[in-house]
């Protein structure tokens with residue numbers, strides 16, 4: 001396509017014919033009823049291209065395949081380009097689901113879904129939304145992990161923007177090459193810590209693509225306003241460096257000033273190109289960059305780190321859900337983490353903050369109920385000098401413990417949380433120890449003494465291969481007593497005649513609704529209280545019926561409703577804090593959030 005030419009469809013309609021119906025993103029509906037950028041946003045070299053005929057069938061944003069009516073086929077020059085049948089979107093969906101179910105391998109299903117997204121965007125989202133529990137594991141964890149590992153060989157077409165060291169000095173130009181102008185959410189990775197799979201370099205692109213698919217499907221953010229970006233500063237993955245088919249820069253990772261300068265140019269270019277209300281979600285950066293980037297840009301940009309903050313909000317909501325089963329308050333519990341990186345310390349800090357709000361005790365006090373273990377053992381004060389800054393607040397006075405089992409025996413936690421990225425680390429001995437002392441130590445109130453027989457075990461590491469223990473192991477080793485949730489999904493487990501349904505503690509519950517709330521309120525900064533608001537929004541959706549089934553999270557099948565509640569809570573907090581720029585404040589934020597959500601049903605083309 002000639003990007004400098006305004007395209008006019010054969011019928012004569014051009015961008016000037018558009019019906020200027022305003023939308024949340026400040027866009028308008030185009031001649032097909034799709035949301036596009038307004039004319040004043042269309043600074044050269046962008047134009048709106050209005051496809052018709054053959055090219056319309058190849059435009060995933062507008063293509064409806066066999067669902068084009070005969071009238072539409074005439075009006076848009078596609079009669080004869082399709083077989084004669086006209087099929088409803090529902091029937092197309094049924095056919096595709098049937099096809100996808102025929103594939104044996106998850107990666108085949110993933111590829112089929114991605115092909116569909118590239119062919120017919122609305123059908124992709126309809127299929128995903130209507131079958132979210134079945135298809136989430138296909139487009140997201142665990143399959144997206146395998147897709148990233150094989151990303152170079154799977155994909156023919158780019159699904160996002162690649163910004164490498166070669167683009168230094170030209171990042172603004174690169175952003176302008178993206179065909180959509182009205183961007184509201186960017187998910188960016190540098191591929192250094194992809195799930196628990198390590199450094200996958202440029203192949204990490206599967207993660208921003210997957211996360212943004214969930215922004216749309218789960219949170220209702222328009223697909224055209226989502227932009228996946230991978231920053232390629234090299235990779236330290238020897239296998240990739242030696243792979244002749246590797247798609248990224250074949251050099252070791254840039255660090256220090258070179259890295260910081262590229263990121264600085266990127267962040268400035270984003271703000272310059274899209275304004276200050278574009279949300280930038282940092283995803284799967286290694287912790288030696290993640291904390292610094294968040295600290296540096298959270299005062300100047302609308303940024304959040306999903307691994308540190310989104311995960312924290314989802315886990316806090318799960319704990320509130322678990323308290324409905326266990327009784328007591330957060331302060332009655334003792335938490336032990338395996339893994340003291342982004343997820344571990346992020347969750348720990350939000351729990352401490354919430355406890356501090358509840359008890360009015362200083363956060364330095366509430367942190368004392370929370371303990372973390374890293375690759376060198378329990379984090380204690382005698383290690384303080386050699387600890388990274390994000391671990392230091394957790395270095396309590398205590399004798400050292402080298403193994404997790406020793407730490408569990410010493411600390412006697414009621415809640416065990418895995419955020420290490422290493423699979424099978426919650427061994428039988430560790431899990432049995434959790435049961436043992438939860439039975440014998442009844443230190444707290446009488447109301448808790450009975451319920452503490454249920455240890456809470458969260459194995460958050462992704463993908464499934466890195467899970468600290470499986471659902472089956474957790475239920476078996478605790479004789480069915482554990483309350484268990486994992487980062488990647490597990491099937492229900494039957495133990496001693498009872499079916500146990502594991503929860504999925506994944507930040508996918510939070511970021512789509514959080515992002516929607518930020519977008520609809522025109523928030524200019526992310527504040528910790530918004531994370532608490534998001535977490536409350538999720539926890540509030542756990543019903544009595546869920547509790548009776550032992551669930552600490554509501555089912556993903558309700559996720560659009562859940563996201564709307566999270567968005568409303570986050571937006572309300574943004575207004576309360578004076579960080580919302582969309583004025584006047586809508587009176588009913590829940591209704592407003594719902595009304596803003598993208599729905600993938602086909603539109604009738606004029």
Ligand SMILES: NC(=O)C1=CN([C@@H]2O[C@H](COP(=O)(O)OP(=O)(O)OC[C@H]3O[C@@H](n4cnc5c(N)ncnc54)[C@H](OP(=O)(O)O)[C@@H]3O)[C@@H](O)[C@H]2O)C=CC1
Pocket residue numbers: 193194195196197286287306307308311314338339340341342343344373374375376418419420421422425460461462463466486487488505506507508
């Ligand atoms: N469920 C969800 O929603 C989410 C899950 N995650 C998952 O959590 C995992 C960790 O992510 P993240 O926190 O960002 O990673 P980080 O690299 O920031 O942290 C990993 C931590 O685990 C520790 N660790 C590594 N190996 C061991 C070991 N054998 N024994 C004890 N500790 C160990 C590391 O120790 P040291 O510091 O000494 O190196 C580090 O503290 C990943 O698998 C990721 O997929 C992440 C975000 C969200």
Ligand SMILES: CC(=O)C(=O)O
Pocket residue numbers: 141194195196284306307461462487506507508
């Ligand atoms: C879920 C997620 O963000 C992670 O595993 O990194």
Ligand SMILES: [Mg+2]
Pocket residue numbers: 195283284306307
């Ligand atoms: Mg992540």
